[in-house]
Amino acid sequence: MDQLLQHILNALVLGGTYALLGIGLTLIFGIMNVVNFTHGALYTFGGYAMYLAAVALGLNFFVALPVAVVAGLLLGAFIEFTLLRPLRRSDIDTTMLVMIGAGIIMQSGTLWIFGGVAKAVPTPFPAQPLVIGPVSLSYVNLFVLGSAIALIAITYFTINGTRLGRAMRATFQDHDTAALMGVNVSLIYTATFAIGSALAAAAGALLGPVYVVTPQMGELAAVKAFAIVILGGLGSISGATIGGFILAFAEELGAGYISSGYRDAMGFLIIIAVLLVKPTGLFARAERIG
């Protein structure tokens, strides 16, 4: 029973970061219909931005974190402006290939600049864990979970409660009509891609200090992000959030009670099962009509 409680706690912490990874990707796909193959590279970028800000520049941990997120926001806006905007009218295959290329350039660039050896980012949190009865949790993980929930809530509010969000939703429903109604569609696309990128960078900046920062850290993260988005339904923010937690629980309980060797397979088994029953994902949003 104690072991189960600990597994549930671990899965909650892991699920928060998975959800954060998923919503950045699903947001961009939902509104822009762009499969963002630079998502993993942006996650890595967030990790290195955190490393540069906290270690190379010596900034306080809590100052370095927003710096890394804003750096991700700016990089996202730059990618949208230079790569996606000129390709707005081209077909999805062209965009996809350009994004795959951009992802490879970013990963190789990181390797070229920083080398292949992992970098550690120190955290100001105590090494001693927080012990509550039979379970324990490190303070840094608690902070990561809190930050992830806060970022997800902010994103949700931005989409559903602000003028920008209303314009984004209008663009998602029908970008021609939205443009006719006076929405600056180009600006909405830039903002969407920048927000999605900032979320990926935030995940990297939060998890970099928990683990280590390497040029390949984005590969596994991107695979998980795609899995979460497919599980939750393309374009659905609440779907990606719940999908992130489902994947985390599947991995944690699968490794704990079935076999740790198949830990990464558990998540994908669930996805195959979901796709067989509901091919559009658990929380698919209605496709645009007309």
Next chain:
Amino acid sequence: MMISRRTTLAALAFSLLAGTALAADTIKIGVNEPLTGAFAASGTYVVNGARIAADEINANGGVLGKKIELVIEDNKSNPTEAASVAEKLITSDKVPVLMGSWGSSLTLATMPKLEEYQVPMLVETSSSGKITTSGNPFIFRISPPSSVEADAFEPIAKKLGLKKVDFLVINNDWGRGAAADFSKMLKANGVEVGLTETMDQSAQDMSAQLSKLKASDADTIMVTSAVDQLTLLFKQMAALGLKKRVITTGGSQNPDQIIAQAGPAADNTMHLTTFLPWWPEKTPNPEATAYFLGEWKKRGFDFAGATESFRGYDGIRTVAAAIAAGGGTDSASIQKGFWKVDMVGLNGPIKFAKSGPAGKESGQSKPNVYLIEITDGKVKQVQLGG
């Protein structure tokens, strides 16, 4: 006219090729190591050690009157890449001998290529038993197979009074091999063996496995993995409040890096290693150790890497000794030369004994194994013989 011009061109091209062959008065050694991916830290350390050896050998006049040249390739910690890197080094760079490939799964993947092209390889790090027992006569290994590590650990297992041991190992030939060999030795000594949990080589979150191990009734956890994953593991053990005895195997721990990155989480852990750079005077070849450590420091490398990089240094020196002993720069002479090697490396005597099925034996040198413990952020040796 046309024909003669083509002939002239062909002749020109041929002489250019012949010219490069003549001008290249070096002996190439292919180095197949993981410089990116999960084992980037370890592979980079080994390559830096190899460079020190190559420079030292060349400064002393080279081998057979020729300089040696390292051709270094990155196998990306990926077995498929390791095999294609070996093929590229052999067919395109024309190296007559290789050193590699760090991990057991990486080395096992390159072994068929060695047989295909009849090129010998010095194995500097891998510890899976299969490498020297599967009948590949091109393999010469200076690192200990995990059964040798397990035997060296036997007296200490009794002394520590281990009752029940769980394993947490990297999910590849290295980790699973270590779990099998140590389980066998422990069971033979009346120690109970409990869970064997595995982790993917690139996994960063091991809390599921650790929560399970925390709930088990074993007193000791034996862990097999490399430095980056071990660092994460110790931090996550501390976060879960897991306070059992931890002993790591495999010799790729680089304890000072763990101390620097995991801090107090690394205290009271024990590590089986093959080099003691903390006490150069106690090593089997103090003079060479002092030279190596001096050169390592002069090049600005982190001391933490010395426990791993010495294998690259010993490896290249062994290859050079094999070239000298074989008397030729072709693969067949070097393969014969390996059997004549008799030298003292940083870890002790290097001399290959036959291992594996008769007629197709691999070479296995018997290295020393040491046990160290981290206490209050410091490394201290634990006597094995006791």
